[in-house]
Amino acid sequence: MSEATREERLDxxxxxAQTSPYYKSMGMELAEVAEGSVVLRVEIRPxxxxxDGIVHGGVLPAIADGAxxxxxxxxxxxxxxxxxAEVHLHYLRPxxxxxxxxxxxxVQSGRRLSFAExxxxxxxxxxxxxxxxxxxxxxxxxx
Amino acid sequence: MSEATREERLDxxxxxAQTSPYYKSMGMELAEVAEGSVVLRVEIRPxxxxxDGIVHGGVLPAIADGAxxxxxxxxxxxxxxxxxAEVHLHYLRPxxxxxxxxxxxxVQSGRRLSFAExxxxxxxxxxxxxxxxxxxxxxxxxx
Amino acid sequence: MSEATREERLDxxxxxAQTSPYYKSMGMELAEVAEGSVVLRVEIRPxxxxxDGIVHGGVLPAIADGAxxxxxxxxxxxxxxxxxAEVHLHYLRPxxxxxxxxxxxxVQSGRRLSFAExxxxxxxxxxxxxxxxxxxxxxxxxx
Amino acid sequence: MSEATREERLDxxxxxAQTSPYYKSMGMELAEVAEGSVVLRVEIRPxxxxxDGIVHGGVLPAIADGAxxxxxxxxxxxxxxxxxAEVHLHYLRPxxxxxxxxxxxxVQSGRRLSFAExxxxxxxxxxxxxxxxxxxxxxxxxx
Numbered sequence: 001m002s003e004a005t006r007e008e009r010l011d012x013x014x015x016x017a018q019t020s021p022y023y024k025s026m027g028m029e030l031a032e033v034a035e036g037s038v039v040l041r042v043e044i045r046p047x048x049x050x051x052d053g054i055v056h057g058g059v060l061p062a063i064a065d066g067a068x069x070x071x072x073x074x075x076x077x078x079x080x081x082x083x084x085a086e087v088h089l090h091y092l093r094p095x096x097x098x099x100x101x102x103x104x105x106x107v108q109s110g111r112r113l114s115f116a117e118x119x120x121x122x123x124x125x126x127x128x129x130x131x132x133x134x135x136x137x138x139x140x141x142x143x
Numbered sequence: 144m145s146e147a148t149r150e151e152r153l154d155x156x157x158x159x160a161q162t163s164p165y166y167k168s169m170g171m172e173l174a175e176v177a178e179g180s181v182v183l184r185v186e187i188r189p190x191x192x193x194x195d196g197i198v199h200g201g202v203l204p205a206i207a208d209g210a211x212x213x214x215x216x217x218x219x220x221x222x223x224x225x226x227x228a229e230v231h232l233h234y235l236r237p238x239x240x241x242x243x244x245x246x247x248x249x250v251q252s253g254r255r256l257s258f259a260e261x262x263x264x265x266x267x268x269x270x271x272x273x274x275x276x277x278x279x280x281x282x283x284x285x286x
Numbered sequence: 287m288s289e290a291t292r293e294e295r296l297d298x299x300x301x302x303a304q305t306s307p308y309y310k311s312m313g314m315e316l317a318e319v320a321e322g323s324v325v326l327r328v329e330i331r332p333x334x335x336x337x338d339g340i341v342h343g344g345v346l347p348a349i350a351d352g353a354x355x356x357x358x359x360x361x362x363x364x365x366x367x368x369x370x371a372e373v374h375l376h377y378l379r380p381x382x383x384x385x386x387x388x389x390x391x392x393v394q395s396g397r398r399l400s401f402a403e404x405x406x407x408x409x410x411x412x413x414x415x416x417x418x419x420x421x422x423x424x425x426x427x428x429x
Numbered sequence: 430m431s432e433a434t435r436e437e438r439l440d441x442x443x444x445x446a447q448t449s450p451y452y453k454s455m456g457m458e459l460a461e462v463a464e465g466s467v468v469l470r471v472e473i474r475p476x477x478x479x480x481d482g483i484v485h486g487g488v489l490p491a492i493a494d495g496a497x498x499x500x501x502x503x504x505x506x507x508x509x510x511x512x513x514a515e516v517h518l519h520y521l522r523p524x525x526x527x528x529x530x531x532x533x534x535x536v537q538s539g540r541r542l543s544f545a546e547x548x549x550x551x552x553x554x555x556x557x558x559x560x561x562x563x564x565x566x567x568x569x570x571x572x
Contacts (some may be wrong), residue, residue: 008468015194024201025168026192034167047168051158056165057227058205065200084200086515086564088231088374090395090401091418107417108378112541112566114513115376117417131393131403133376133417135515135564138543200390229372229421231517233544233562235537250560251521255398255423256371258519260560274536274546275560276374276519278421280398308485311454311476337444341493342451345515348487355486365524374517386444399473 004077006035013038013070028066036106038070041141043099055095055121059121060130064089067104068116068134075109081139085119089132091099099123107133114138147220149178155221156181156213162264167173169202179249181183181213184266186242203263203273207232209245211277212260215227224282230258232275250276257281290363292321298364299324299356312345314352322392324356327409329385341381346406346416350375353390354402354420361395367425370398375418385409393419400424433506435464441507442467442499456489457495457523463519465535467499470552472528484524489549489559493518495533496533497545510568518561528552536562543567 004012008031017023017040032039040063042048048059064096069082076082101123107115113135120130147155153176160166160173160183175182183206185191191202212225220223244266250258257280263273290298291362296319302315303309303326318325326349326364328334334345355368387409399421408418433441439462446452446459446469461468469492472479477488498511505511532553536544542564549559 017169020194020199021189021192022201026201046164049164051163052224054224055227056163056205057208057230058165058169061204061230062199062201065204069200078188081195081197083197084232084234086233086516087200087204088229089204089305090393090421091227092228093400094226100253108414115378115417122419127396131401131419133419134373135376153451229563231374233536233564238517251557258521258560271537274544274559276517276562278519300462304478306480306485307475308487312487332450335450336487337449337508338514340510342491343498343516344451344455344491347490347518348485351486351490367481367483368481369523370520371488372517372519373490374515375490377513380512394435395455 009074013073016073017070018024026062028063031101033074035074036071038067038074038104039101040067040102044095045099053096057091060091061087061089063100063102063120064118064132065132065134067102067118069136071106071116072106072109072114072136072138075106076138076140079140083137083139084134085137086135087132088134089130091113091130093127095122095129100129153222156216159216159269160213162191169205171206174244176217177218178237179214180212181217181247183210183245184242185241189201189237193285202234203234204230206245206263207261207273207275208241208277210261212279213280214249215248215252215279215281218283219283222283226280226282227277228280229278231277232273232276236270236272238265238272243272276283295360295363299359302359303323304358312348314349317387319360321360321382322357324353324360324390326353326388327385330365330383331379339382343377346377347373347375349386349388349406350393350404350416350418351420353388355422356399357390357392357402358395358422358424361392362424362426367426369423371423372421373418375416377416379413381408381415383391384416430564436567438506442502443515445502446515455491457492457555461528462503464503465500465531467496467503469496470528473524473526477483482525487518490518492529492531492549493547493559494563496531496547498565499531500535500545501538501543501567504535505567505569508569509560512566512568513563514566515564516561517563518559520559522558524551524558529558
């Protein structure tokens, strides 16, 4: 874990999410942030849809990766680079509209590898839409 | 496999990619299409980047899912809905700019489940950026 | 869900575990069984070890698959065949001896696909050793 | 890559497979070994079967992990410990008897992480039974 204080680390995650071009283009915002856990919120837009009106299968792992990566950033602060090594996602239910919440949690953050998990739910119903996990490498020397 | 002719099925994939709002928003285009195999091309834009200038970890599974889903669409035609059940991706190399090519191939398309694989390479160097696989359900009654 | 009563279904899982040659050869036994959830217990034997004295990487997904498959059998009864379509496992900690507990839980059991998750812990310390998930197909016509 | 000569490294893999208690108990033997690639052969025994006569879903990832781990051992020699971080497997076809061949190939072996892939086929027909991939950590200091 980084030597930055807890508040410095959480502020770094907030700043990362606010300045990331990708977050803007996806309509992702940080809804909650705590040590080892974040919630991203994404309002479904026409740009997320397939030609058949269903949210494209690529949108969910994108949100999932963001939620997991940020859950790890809360432990490692602004100087660390969080690199995804592997992402895995189960799709439980197709989605067409509304907003999605993705809760990412750190499972284990080790010297060489870190593990996180994610659950994506529909905001209006609370129903699970997807569940996944990932392997990450933290490059502390990046800053 | 659908009763549509081979050409009708490949045309349906081209039309799907051209009319999908998600493809436009991601800058994805269909570069090659054949029976059981497609190549998607994505030019990296500022909107794909993280705050640290690296392509966001969520961009690659999004492209991967698109390439695999379309490889299955070439076998099943316009009437079928291709639903992602699971996506898995290994990240081999971080990317910052240029264009990416994602080649999706059908591994097996069964009555209940279909399997596909994908490799994403850098267009300029041909180097592998990510490799993955997925499980899909084909809803032939969808049309 | 099968029309068999809850007790008939749980008994069928117990019988399956007791008569399965694979369970005997692996030293796996059913430690707990409830609707949608089971715990398998495996005492680590010399036959599970690699040449370097660490439990072989293949032992954990074997136990994981067993725990997830049986969690689904508790919902579908003796007549159903549970076929694994995909297994995914994260390894959190190497193990050398003692006993392992694998808790499998059904995440969702649908008409075409079912999803389950698993956590494997060291019995003596309760520490997580591995976490995973899987996709399964239930063949109700099998019986 | 280890400083041992190519032949020393391949011999180390042969010795590892021959002395591993797990390989004996599973009936796994090294059928081919080359730099970055191995084939394991497993004759299906009653001990691999479920109560319904189908090879248990846990047998295939066990073989898959062995084939991938050994493909990495061919690059790193006897002094290195190959630790599995993640395994992922698609099941393409149920198996009941005969012998299986698992070909493991190194995809990339980096300083921090290594990636491998595996295909399991039926020996008699050559048909693909399962395909998978994994993330590994090489502990060169282990020796």
